[in-house]
Amino acid sequence: MSFIVPVLKVAMSSTSSLNKRWQCRLTNTRERIAHLKDSGHLTDLSVAFSGHERVVQTHRFLLAASSPVFEAMLCGPMAEEGTLTLSDDLPEAFDWLLEYIYCEKVILPDVEMAIHVYIMAHKYQMDAVCDICSKYLINEVDEGTFPFVYETAIVLEDQNLLQRCDEVLATSSEAVLASRNIGHLRSSTLKRLVSHPMLNVSSEGQVVSALVTWGLAQLTRSEETSSVEPPEAEPGSDGKAVSEEGVAAEVSDNPQGRKKCLGEESLLPKLRQVVREFLPLVRFLSMTSKDFIKDVLPSGVISEAEGVAILQWLEGAFSIPLPNFVGYLATKPRKVLSTSVLFNDHKLAEDPDLVAVYYDKITCQIFDTFKTSEPIFLMKISSPCISSLDDGFIYVNNSKKEVIGKGSWRGLVCQFKRPVQLDPSETYTIIISVSHVWLLSNETLVKNQHEGLIFTGKAFLYNTKIHYFLVNDSEKTITNTSCTGTSSTLTSKF
Known part of the structure; x- marks a missing residue:
């Protein structure tokens, strides 16, 4: 021991x-x-x-x-x-x-x-x-990264991420189509994007421009790999699932944008061959003659004869035979997202007694007990009666005082990073917090109606406009509408 x-x-x-x-x-x-x-x-x-x-x-x-x-x-x-x-x-x-x-x-x-x-x-x-x-990715996706994130969501069948991509598309379709990164989409994904019911643009020329960007990216890639002819279609266009490795390769291939090809003009004759499968999805007959001449004719996606036939049809010569790719969708314009409702409408210029008040810092309500009769996505709030050079914040609270949405207020406008869903079973309070601000306030009970949709609550600023789009339960997608309502003033006090 x-x-x-x-x-x-x-x-x-x-x-x-x-x-x-x-x-x-x-x-x-x-x-x-x-x-x-x-x-x-x-x-x-x-x-x-x-x-x-x-x-x-x-x-x-x-x-x-x-x-x-x-x-x-x-x-x-x-x-x-x-x-x-x-x-x-x-x-x-x-x-x-x-x-x-x-x-x-x-x-x-x-x-x-x-x-x-x-x-x-x-x-x-x-x-x-x-x-x-x-x-x-749900939090960080934007217009520039949309093509990569959208491709990933499709390949991995991530429904939550796909829903977020739908929101980005509904609110920023034109920016998505203008992104150079559109050239990294697979053929099947681009077809899905161009056919998407939530794709909304002010002119079909923006869709054509996106096809040109995509097509030139495919031709540039083909030239760089010494291919004699451009591919008939990118992998995935035959309906088969795109591989996860393929998405990863595309993200790695210059994610900041398509490299400019010095010989791009020499690729234009081949462009039609690359983008031809998308032409039936383009709504050529919904365009104005001016937009068609500016955006389509010089693009290289259609021949001169096809362009002349479509242009004559746009000018009223309906007996002119149209190209085979012009189908039933061609005359139907896409929906344009321009949704807005005006609350507490007041002609400010005609009321000299109104005086704006300056605050070093203020936190106040814009809406209280706000309610909508149908589910909507709130995108943006604007008002000429609140002005600040400093950035502020806006909060959307439910009846339990839980913050369900947050946006940034700049100048006269609040932009939400992602749409805020408002349900008809809830009431909401919308609050702004901002410094060095001029404010012209007026508390008013409002009730605005438009095509069956009803907004009620208290508005605290003159001429406050909300921008939104509807949640369409029957189609399980997001559709758009627009209205400018009139407020019914029941009480008014500072």
Whole structure:
């Protein structure tokens, strides 16, 4: 028994020194796992990537514990021994996955990385990571990144992300079509976009311009890969599912926009061949002659003879035979999103007694007990009676005083980053908080009607306009309408 005491003393002396073993120095399992990643200690697996020289050292059991697919690849009967080669995966995206696996990192740097990680997580059945990526893309998608996010949502069948893309399309169709990134869409996705019931533009020429952008991008890519002829259609146009790897490749291929081809004019003769499958979707006969001459004739998407025939039809020569691609949709104009309702209407110029009040800072209501008879999406609020050079914020609260939407007020307008859904079963309060502001207020009970839709509540500013679009339950899509109502003033006080 006497020989045990010196041994214990030596052990205690060693563990109390500054040179503790890492297992003792780190206090919990999370810290120890993070140490394994940072130090590379005990790694037993090399991960290589097709087309890349880089090799990552990692721990087999952690990958297997994080993904059923990795478990099958690493621990099943066909398990890889020393090196695991991942095809079509980006090393940087795998780095992010490792940060999540080892350190529970959940912050994504940008949309491009989120898409790459999302596709990898989907492939390896890492559902928690898929949720993180989906929520990030829902919050961050805009007109410029729309083509990449929309493609991803379709391929991965992410319904929540598709709904968010529908919102972006409903409110920003023209900006989406004007984006150079439209050239990165697959043929099947572009067809779906051009046919989308929520695509709304002021002129069909914007659709034609988008087709030109897309077509030239395909031809440029074909020229760069030394293809003799442009492809009949991009992968996916035959109705088959587009691969996840294909989406990832498109995002990596110059995500900031299509590279300008110096020989673009030489590609115009081939443009018709590339975009011909989309021509039946273009509503040529809904255009004005002026827009047709400006946007279509010089584009290269139709021949001179076809252009002359359509132009003659637009000028009233209805007996002229039209090209075969001009179908029943050609005369039907797309809906233009110009929805607005005016509350507390007042001719300010005719009332010299009105005086605006200046506030260094104010938080006040714009609407109270606001209610709509049908579900709507609120996009924007504007009023000439509140003006500030500083940016402010606007909040939409439900009856439980929960914030369901937040927007930025700039100048005379509040823009919501994403539409705020208002349901007829609820009442809402809309509040603005802004500094250095001139305010012309007037509390008024309002009741506005338009084609069966009724808005009620209290308005606190003259000439306040809300911009919205309807939620159409029967078609499960979003449609638009417009109205300018008159307010019924029941009480009025400052």
